[in-house]
Amino acid sequence: MKELAKELNVSVATVSKAMRDSHEISEQTKKKVLEAAARLNYTLNPYASSLRKRQSKTIALVLPEVADNFFSLAINGIQSVAERKGYHVLIYLSHEKFLNEVSILSECSSGRVDGVLISISSETTSAEHILKLQRENIPIVFFDREFEGLRIARVVTNDFECGYNAAIHLINNGCTNPVFLSISTSLGICNKRAEGFKAALLEMKAGDIENAVVVCKGTSGDEYSQIKKLLTGKNRPDGIVASVERLAMTVYLMSHETGISIPNQLKVVVFSTLETAPILNPPLTTITQPAFEIGKAAAELLFKGIEKKGYNLADEYVELPSVLTERMSSRNS
Amino acid sequence: MKELAKELNVSVATVSKAMRDSHEISEQTKKKVLEAAARLNYTLNPYASSLRKRQSKTIALVLPEVADNFFSLAINGIQSVAERKGYHVLIYLSHEKFLNEVSILSECSSGRVDGVLISISSETTSAEHILKLQRENIPIVFFDREFEGLRIARVVTNDFECGYNAAIHLINNGCTNPVFLSISTSLGICNKRAEGFKAALLEMKAGDIENAVVVCKGTSGDEYSQIKKLLTGKNRPDGIVASVERLAMTVYLMSHETGISIPNQLKVVVFSTLETAPILNPPLTTITQPAFEIGKAAAELLFKGIEKKGYNLADEYVELPSVLTERMSSRNS
DNA sequence: ATGAAAGCGCTAACAC
DNA sequence: GTGTTAGCGCTTTCAT
Numbered sequence: 001m002k003e004l005a006k007e008l009n010v011s012v013a014t015v016s017k018a019m020r021d022s023h024e025i026s027e028q029t030k031k032k033v034l035e036a037a038a039r040l041n042y043t044l045n046p047y048a049s050s051l052r053k054r055q056s057k058t059i060a061l062v063l064p065e066v067a068d069n070f071f072s073l074a075i076n077g078i079q080s081v082a083e084r085k086g087y088h089v090l091i092y093l094s095h096e097k098f099l100n101e102v103s104i105l106s107e108c109s110s111g112r113v114d115g116v117l118i119s120i121s122s123e124t125t126s127a128e129h130i131l132k133l134q135r136e137n138i139p140i141v142f143f144d145r146e147f148e149g150l151r152i153a154r155v156v157t158n159d160f161e162c163g164y165n166a167a168i169h170l171i172n173n174g175c176t177n178p179v180f181l182s183i184s185t186s187l188g189i190c191n192k193r194a195e196g197f198k199a200a201l202l203e204m205k206a207g208d209i210e211n212a213v214v215v216c217k218g219t220s221g222d223e224y225s226q227i228k229k230l231l232t233g234k235n236r237p238d239g240i241v242a243s244v245e246r247l248a249m250t251v252y253l254m255s256h257e258t259g260i261s262i263p264n265q266l267k268v269v270v271f272s273t274l275e276t277a278p279i280l281n282p283p284l285t286t287i288t289q290p291a292f293e294i295g296k297a298a299a300e301l302l303f304k305g306i307e308k309k310g311y312n313l314a315d316e317y318v319e320l321p322s323v324l325t326e327r328m329s330s331r332n333s
Numbered sequence: 334m335k336e337l338a339k340e341l342n343v344s345v346a347t348v349s350k351a352m353r354d355s356h357e358i359s360e361q362t363k364k365k366v367l368e369a370a371a372r373l374n375y376t377l378n379p380y381a382s383s384l385r386k387r388q389s390k391t392i393a394l395v396l397p398e399v400a401d402n403f404f405s406l407a408i409n410g411i412q413s414v415a416e417r418k419g420y421h422v423l424i425y426l427s428h429e430k431f432l433n434e435v436s437i438l439s440e441c442s443s444g445r446v447d448g449v450l451i452s453i454s455s456e457t458t459s460a461e462h463i464l465k466l467q468r469e470n471i472p473i474v475f476f477d478r479e480f481e482g483l484r485i486a487r488v489v490t491n492d493f494e495c496g497y498n499a500a501i502h503l504i505n506n507g508c509t510n511p512v513f514l515s516i517s518t519s520l521g522i523c524n525k526r527a528e529g530f531k532a533a534l535l536e537m538k539a540g541d542i543e544n545a546v547v548v549c550k551g552t553s554g555d556e557y558s559q560i561k562k563l564l565t566g567k568n569r570p571d572g573i574v575a576s577v578e579r580l581a582m583t584v585y586l587m588s589h590e591t592g593i594s595i596p597n598q599l600k601v602v603v604f605s606t607l608e609t610a611p612i613l614n615p616p617l618t619t620i621t622q623p624a625f626e627i628g629k630a631a632a633e634l635l636f637k638g639i640e641k642k643g644y645n646l647a648d649e650y651v652e653l654p655s656v657l658t659e660r661m662s663s664r665n666s
Numbered sequence: 667a668t669g670a671a672a673g674c675g676c677t678a679a680c681a682c
Numbered sequence: 683g684t685g686t687t688a689g690c691g692c693t694t695t696c697a698t
Contacts, residue, residue, distance in 0.1 A: 001675065011685045012675090012677095013685060014685075016675095016676065016677060017684090026684090041442075041465070043439070043443040045384070045443050045444055045674090046445045047384045047389065047445075047674095048690090049675080050676095051381050051384055051674090051676075051690050051691065051692085052677045053690085054690075056380065066412075067406060075424070076426070079399075079425075079426050088423050089423065089424050090391075090424075091408070091422050091424040107421070109376055110377060111379070111380065112380075112421075132374070136374075249608060249609065253611065256612060275400075275582060278589070279589060279613055279614060281613060281615070281616075335691085343669085344669045349693060357667065357668080358667070359668090377692075378691050380690095381691035381692040382691080382692055384690090384693095385691080
């Protein structure tokens with residue numbers, strides 16, 4: 001910058017202002033500076049600016065995993081608004097581990113990012129690491145997977161209702177023993193879906209409420225054996241609502257392997273944005289979350305919190321509806 | 334930091350060194366400093382460090398899109414090594430647009446990142462933006478989609494061979510008019526796959542080499558109509574090798590819609606890491622790239638370039654093999 | 667083993 | 683409309 005200033009016989013302050021299109025600089029000088037900068041291949045050093053301005057123009061995106069269509073689509077939504085706002089996105093993966101999440105969030109302090117978008121891991125049962133960040137006045141928005149009971153902004157879908165609808169749908173299609181497949185007992189999103197599911201059973205006087213929710217924990221290998229046990233054991237369910245994409249994939253693989261026929265012996269519904277749902281064998285009934293929109297809304301909320309100082313994000317709550325798309329996997333034969 | 338120094342009656346220099354576990358500081362003082370830092374919730378300001386040390390501990394990851402299983406898995410591989418090395422990952426999406434790619438790479442200069450991992454967009458036909466970055470001595474590694482003819486490190490798969498094998502596979506399964514579905518005429522990866530494909534046709538004296546490669550450009554809507562035209566027109570192919578996941582999805586959707594029977598009327602092979610391939614209707618034959626490993630290898634190469642100064646990345650070349658997994662979609666009935 | 671001081675590249679307050 | 687200057691929070695010689 002010094003060089004540039006010398007080259008043009010102006011001060012560094014002038015260059016600085018011109019580079020950022022300040023209105024205190026004449027159009028003429030601006031043009032001169034910008035041209036010279038382009039010629040010399042000069043751009044502002046972002047970290048020097050960050051240090052001085054005390055803002056990083058960067059947000060953190062914390063995901064449990066990325067090999068799930070929902071999160072891929074959400075990244076698109078988030079990225080699109082970040083880009084428009086001139087912000088950069090740091091991506092972090094917790095791999096569903098609480099300890100990873102803790103260390104990721106600790107990296108977010110000290111001004112590394114101006115805000116955090118997070119979908120919590122299935123293991124997370126304590127929120128101290130999140131609250132710590134909030135105490136540093138870093139805006140935080142939960143999307144999809146929130147930590148319940150906190151005064152933190154969140155963008156979610158109508159989980160209870162969808163769980164309810166899924167159960168009703170299965171019952172109406174002849175299931176007498178439907179089961180909800182969860183991945184966590186602490187994840188609000190799973191619990192709400194499960195609650196809705198159970199509420200429907202109760203209302204319809206159907207199924208076995210005591211055993212209606214099955215939690216698959218651990219690695220995907222564990223998941224497989226747990227599901228296999230469930231589907232081949234006695235009192236095996238004739239309907240499944242899978243809380244996440246991965247579980248439905250496992251159910252399908254197993255049905256192909258064991259010869260359990262979908263939908264004849266087992267009907268399946270899944271919470272997922274899977275694009276291949278209509279071309280699966282059989283086509284899979286999904287409850288599709290508006291993933292892109294959830295990401296977008298969460299990012300927009302976050303930027304409101306970042307840009308409008310004094311704006312209190314804490315109680316913001318956005319709920320975007322998911323839709324159940326009926327396909328062969330849950331149809332009454 | 335000043336506060337911390339005052340609190341402990343040491344100098345800021347001592348604190349700085351202690352925080353980074355320098356050997357010129359006694360164990361005793363280190364412990365004292367670290368404890369006080371933990372107590373006061375103090376962490377180093379990353380941007381001040383970056384400014385001073387002239388390194389950001391951050392890399393950029395530039396992807397054409399994220400809604401493709403290959404890239405999702407690659408992110409995992411990249412993230413895993415970045416994390417281990419204590420680096421942060423900025424994620425950028427070009428959405429297959431050349432101009433986006435140009436502006437993304439321009440953001441990467443001025444020390445924002447210490448290195449760049451990129452898979453180029455299907456539109457990219459000029460490499461000036463990439464070379465500009467290289468001239469700034471920023472280490473760059475291509476993964477999967479390289480720009481051909483540049484002296485830049487790259488990690489790819491055996492594309493020619495796989496294109497060749499795919500064609501042989503279709504011919505052996507009875508196809509007389511197989512076609513390769515490409516997304517770009519400039520993408521090296523597509524061209525190599527197409528070249529391999531054509532080489533096989535030539536060798537086997539099969540098909541119509543002149544019309545063996547069909548390029549689907551533009552938005553996904555355009556793609557749909559182009560493919561529909563191809564598959565319902567005259568001289569329609571009896572075999573398809575799709576160069577990317579998305580195209581195979583489109584072919585499947587269309588076959589379900591138009592009643593074209595796979596594999597009876599049309600056999601399909603796709604370059605993809607799709608997890609749902611075995612449970613599609615019919616199960617889809619894939620050429621599966623080692624996506625995680627490609628990401629990992631690319632990141633490891635990049636860090637070699639970043640950490641070993643004077644190390645010349647330019648001519649590094651890693652090729653990891655893909656495997657063809659035969660499933661129903663290409664089987665001879 | 668510890669400290670003093672210069673300065674990384676930039677911005678903001680203030681002077682002109 | 684432009685210039686001067688102090689300093690953001692840290693690291694790094696170089697003294698001691």
